[in-house]
Amino acid sequence: MKPVQWLCALVALNFVWVTDLFVLGRGFERLGEPGGLLTAVGRLTGLYGALALVVQLVLVARLPWLETRLGMDRLTAWHRWTGFWVLWLVLAHLVFVTLGYAAQDGSHVLGELDTLVFDTEDVGLATIAAVLLVVVGVTSARGARRRMRYESWHAVHLLVYLAVLLGFLHQVGLGEDFTSSPAGRLYWWALYGCALGAVATSRVGLPVLRNLRHRLRVVSVVRESPDVVTIWVGGRDLHRLPARAGQFFLWRFGRRWWEAHPFSLSAMPDGRFLRITVKALGDGSAWLQYVRPGTRVFAEGPYGAFTGARATRRAVLLVAGGVGVTPIRALMEEFAHARADIVVVYRAGAPQEVVLADELRTIARRCGARLHLVVGPRGAPGLQGLSTLVPDARHRDVYVCGPPGMTGAVRDTLRRLGVPDDQVHTERFAFAA
Known part of the structure; x- marks a missing residue:
């Protein structure tokens, strides 16, 4: 099977498991009661939203096995597409649960919403998580994204991790898969743990380990034209870095370490140096025209299937x-x-x-x-x-x-x-x- 087929099969299998846990947990037991169907649909969309959120985390974890076979661009596009599914499923969860409880209690919808948000334990956390997801979704729309600096957009995007934490706490406190099902509890703990572990390992642990090992620094800067420079980066044991021609890194230089720029290698790695060629197309790449030899470099990667x-x-x-x-x-x-x-x-x-x-x-x-x-x-x-x-x-x-x-x-x-x-x-x- 191809990597895409493996990934689709894994997602489908988890979709079946989530549905099965819901049915075994008597999720459809109260269909005959007032608002029973609405509540069931609300709970189910909430579970599917949680699953989609986990899938989204895995897609952006930059796992080497997936990334080198599918490419960062494809995984990022799928991550973005999945993000909008997360948003719609979470909003559907909120709407259907509110309508279901309102029908069950015989109360006004707005009054029921007020009670759920402000008077029900852990629902306030879920509401904050939903608001954060809406903010991230709005700023990820193409029109809004074009008007924002990458650093600003990225800072807002990090709110997803807070939304994951708050949503998980909500699920632990009120989700019947947690409160009444040992199998469901084990499944969701394992699912969230694996996803967050993958993110922590690939996005933080591996880059930090590699940069501590290789200690990258700018060796020389060669001007190719008035707005293009070639930057040679050296370090220790670069022959142990699994980089290939056609791949790219996220580069951070010296005092502007918080700015990450994706630049592909402009020479085949030779085990001694990494080389990039940068054209002044924006504020970050313009500043790199004047970077000096000896500048400390933090590189995250290599990424890309263009090899x-x-x-x-x-x-x-x-x-x-x-x-x-x-x-x-x-x-x-x-x-x-x-x-x-x-x-x-x-x-x-x-x-x-x-x-x-x-x-x-x-x-x-x-x-x-x-x-x-x-x-x-x-x-x-x-x-x-x-x-x-x-x-x-x-x-x-x-x-x-x-x-x-x-x-x-x-x-x-x-x-x-x-x-x-x-x-x-x-x-x-x-x-x-």
Whole structure:
């Protein structure tokens, strides 16, 4: 089974377990009473919301087994999609339970809501958790997200962990799976424990351990153009760091340690140095233009499935757009070491936007690769242009990295050229944007 199938099967199995525990706990026992159906639906949506929240935590835990096979961009997209399901299920839980209790007590809905929130033990905690989830959901909407700095959005997003804690306390205090079912109690403790343990291990423990071991620092800074620099990072025992060409790290530099920036490696790791090439596109990357040698570095990763491990053929086509050439340059170096048949198409809007062209030419001469620099005001290489440059594209694994618009256009072109989707590999490195 593929990783996606394993993940879907695991989620489905837990969905069945949650439903089974609800039924065994006599969740449908009171259907004949006033408000019984509404209350049952409310309880069930609350349990499904809790399960979706656990799934969301696992997706963002950055577990190496999942992340290196599925890619951070895909896991992040699923995490976002699951988050909205969490929000709707929690709100449905609140609405149906309130309606059910109001029907049971014969009271007004607003009065019943007031009683539940302010006079019922542990429901106040759940209300705070629901409010926090709403805040996180609203700020995660695309329109709101574009108007916020990443650091501000990330700080708000951390409220999810507080919501998880408050929701769990609510479930422990009032959930019948806890109060009346030893099996349910064991299941939910194990489920929350595994999810939070995965987050603590992969998001905190592993990065701290690796940085204590490797003690990364900036070794040198090389200016490639007026707005592009290459930063060399050194440390101890870097040969023990499981990084590959095409992957990226979340980088934190010196006195601005709280700012994490996803930059892909621009050279194949050699066990001595890690190298990134950064273009000034925002406040953080602009500041890195002036970082000094000796600056302490904290790197979280490596992340990404955009690696040579996905190749199924000896022949490869590497397509880069703008600063997306950085992982493509690293992959070109790795494929050159593997003596692959390499074609590189590098698209830039203007001559001053071309980055690392001399290095690409050097690697191409050394391994006999074909390098095409396509410079001009147009967007991605068109159908006719790409078919002319690489007439055997359908017989190659294709790696594409660049702006989203270009990446989408190249994928459409490759599809029209008959290249199977499983031979086309892409990944969004700026997943936080």
